[in-house]
Amino acid sequence: LASLMAKKSNQVGKVTQKVDAFYRKWDEFYRKWLIKSLANKKLSIAIITVSFVLFLLSVIYYGPKIGFDMIPQADNGQIQITVELPQEYNLRETGRVLKTMEDKIKGYPGITSIVTELGKISDVNTGPNLARMDVNLVMPNKRDKKLDYYIQSFVRDFSDIANARLITVDYKSFTNKGGTAIQFFLLGQDIEELNRLKNEIMDRIHDVPGLINLDQSSRQGKPEITIIPRRKKLADTGITAQEIALTARAALEGIAASKYYEKGEEYDITVTMTDASVNTPQKVGQIAIPSRNGTVYRLAQLADIKFTKSYSKILHRDKYVAIQFTGSPAPGVPLGNVTKEIDKRLKKIEFPPGYKIKWAGTAKMMKDMVSDMTFAFILAIVLTYMLLAAILESFVQPIFILLTVPLAIIGVLASLYYTGISFAITSLMAIIMLIGIVVNNAILMLDYTNQLVRDKGMDVKDALIEACPTKLKPIVMSTLAIILGMLPLAIGVGAAGVEMRQPLGVVSIGGLLVSTLLTLFVIPAFYYLFEEKKRQKAK
The missing domain is CATH 1.20.1640.10 (Multidrug efflux transporter AcrB transmembrane domain)
Structure with missing residues (x-):
């Protein structure tokens, strides 16, 4: 040619x-x-x-x-913010806090959209006191400030949010969508032993250089109502434990009494008692439970009622009870440097038999990819050698x-x-x-x-x-x-x-x-x- x-x-x-x-x-x-x-x-x-x-x-x-990273942090104009408020907050109160945060963000130039999702941070982390916010900016070539400037500014502005237990601001990418770059699980069987180990782990890794937004999934202090039926009393009245459970659930959580239709959409009409009428053991004990012969009993007559504090959630992974640990590398700090130091400190902890650490998320993906790439490197060397040996005889x-x-x-x-x-x-x-x-x-x-x-x-x-x-x-x-x-x-x-x-x-x-x-x-x-x-x- x-x-x-x-x-x-x-x-x-x-x-x-x-x-x-x-x-x-x-x-x-x-x-x-x-x-x-x-x-x-x-x-x-x-x-x-x-x-x-x-x-x-x-x-x-x-x-x-030289630091090691899964993928370098890229200024893609997207910031992910996660918020955790006190456990007694409902969606309305959580939404009010998020509205305050949105107003603060809107004052910055270059913001194109803000998407807020109430009730969840990820598929695992859900609850009315949780929320996630995705902030989108114009492309880097159309603004003067880098993404790190916005992240640091948001952290400073949100520091005075009342009652906020945890607010994280981080890059959003396909590797940490709905989560954080650093994730690992503590696996075991006994929840109390897991919490003891959790405290030891947090003490060990909280000061790892370059680690920010450190958190764990075990939350104590959630109000819990424990109802213990009196078997002898139930036998005398003919009321079953199942009837007590259904009645208590209807009173405390509500029951769908009817449906409401508007513009082709269907909504449940839930009937429940007000929070003020069931906020003490005595008030809960006044819940009426009818028997089959028409006699109405109070819940306190049929069961012992206790108000206790429990875990907000108990995770399970690979047939183990699990506590999840999450965190992020600070801006400019390679992910591999942080995970290497965390891994080094975790190995110094003596775990009882049946308890172990399992990595997940981007950190786990990075380790797997390094193994795959190492194999590909060795294979490329071997294939190249075989080809050259055949050509050069x-x-x-x-x-x-x-x-x-x-x-x-x-x-x-x-x-x-x-x-x-x-x-x-x-x-x-x-x-x-x-x-x-x-x-x-x-x-x-x-x-x-x-x-x-x-x-x-x-x-x-x-x-x-x-x-x-x-x-x-x-x-x-x-x-x-x-x-x-x-x-x-x-x-x-x-x-x-x-x-x-x-x-x-x-x-x-x-x-x-x-x-x-x-x-x-x-x-x-x-x-x-x-x-x-x-x-x-x-x-």
């Missing part, structure tokens, strides 16, 4: 002349240093040793300092080519460290992609070297000196093409979600750049030393 479209001309353009002159200078420079490195075995060994030391230092120095040469992968890791870690970007799932994807890219440079050099040795009978050293500079131009051109293509991702060009894509570009550019520079000297040195040793053995 190119031969058909290209114009026939013997003239060389000015741009081509300058590019060729640039490549000639680099060719001469590279050829000179390549000859020096191959002429001196000690220098070749030094190049390999320095590269190996650089790899170790990058892993030891940069590795622990050698089991050893593919090993030299795959040495470009650890060379790329040096650039990956350095680029993440100096740009301040956390290691994320997209970074792992970029590393897997790099396996297929960085080996190409080594393939170009070694394949042409083998061709010169096989077809022209050249010495390995001379073949390397001829092949590597010859392939320098296509290596540089392909590397520059990929780097320029990834540059918009690396510098964060685009609207919402650039933070999620940025690690892909940074890792690709850093890994490819360092790998290419080191490959030009490390691979020829490795190959030459191996062939020399093999030749000496043959002698």
Whole structure:
């Protein structure tokens, strides 16, 4: 296709002349240093040793300092707010508090919509004293302030909300929709023992650096009415425990007496007693319960009545009684750093037999994805080796080519460290992609070297000196093409979600750049030393 479209001309353009002159200078420079490195075995060994030391230092120095995240926090213009009020609050009182919060939010510029949901925070966390609010803003390129500014401002404004037990303000994303990024469960059988362990866990992890919005699901203090029927009295009156339960439920919770229809919608008409008429054991004891012979008894005559405090809810998970712990990483703090420290502190707690910790939510998803990506990385290495062994008809040469992968890791870690970007799932994807890219440079050099040795009978050293500079131009051109293509991702060009894509570009550019520079000297040195040793053995 190119031969058909290209114009026939013997003239060389000015741009081509300058590019060729640039490549000639680099060719001469590279050829000179390549000859020096191959002429001196000690220098070749030094190049390999320095590269190996650089790899170790990058892993030891940069590795622990780079945070790990599931997906970088992206400014998508969405904020999620969860509110928990005292347990005695009903929906009307909760709605009044949320209306106050909405009025505070409306004063900020750039707010497009506010969606409030009363009665639940998530599918597990429900109750009339709970609420969730989703705040949507204009896109980042249409406002001056970042999402962190709004989050911090909302936290400050909501600090004076009366009776609010817990208010969390966080990024909203598909990974924490209806929940928080950090979630784990304490599983066991005895609720009292679970609460003892819960207190110990909260004491251990409440001061984890970067952990905010820490909470747990066990709530004590919910008013509970306990009715204990007197069996002998029931036998004398002919009233059953079921009749007492149904009557008490109708009086306390209400009963649907009829239905109301309006505009095609159907509503229950519930008849119940007022809160003031059943707010003490004595008043509850006055509930009338008729017997089958027409005699009316008071509840206090038939049962013992106690007002107690109980748990607002008891969760179950995997056939265990469970207490859920939730939290969020502070803005700018990688999720992996926080979960790693929490996990470290939890392991110091001695759990009784039958009690354990189980991770969930985004933290669990992140751990699973790391395992999957690690397997994909190993599989990519194995498949690449098998393919190269078949193409090169050698089991050893593919090993030299795959040495470009650890060379790329040096650039990956350095680029993440100096740009301040956390290691994320997209970074792992970029590393897997790099396996297929960085080996190409080594393939170009070694394949042409083998061709010169096989077809022209050249010495390995001379073949390397001829092949590597010859392939320098296509290596540089392909590397520059990929780097320029990834540059918009690396510098964060685009609207919402650039933070999620940025690690892909940074890792690709850093890994490819360092790998290419080191490959030009490390691979020829490795190959030459191996062939020399093999030749000496043959002698």
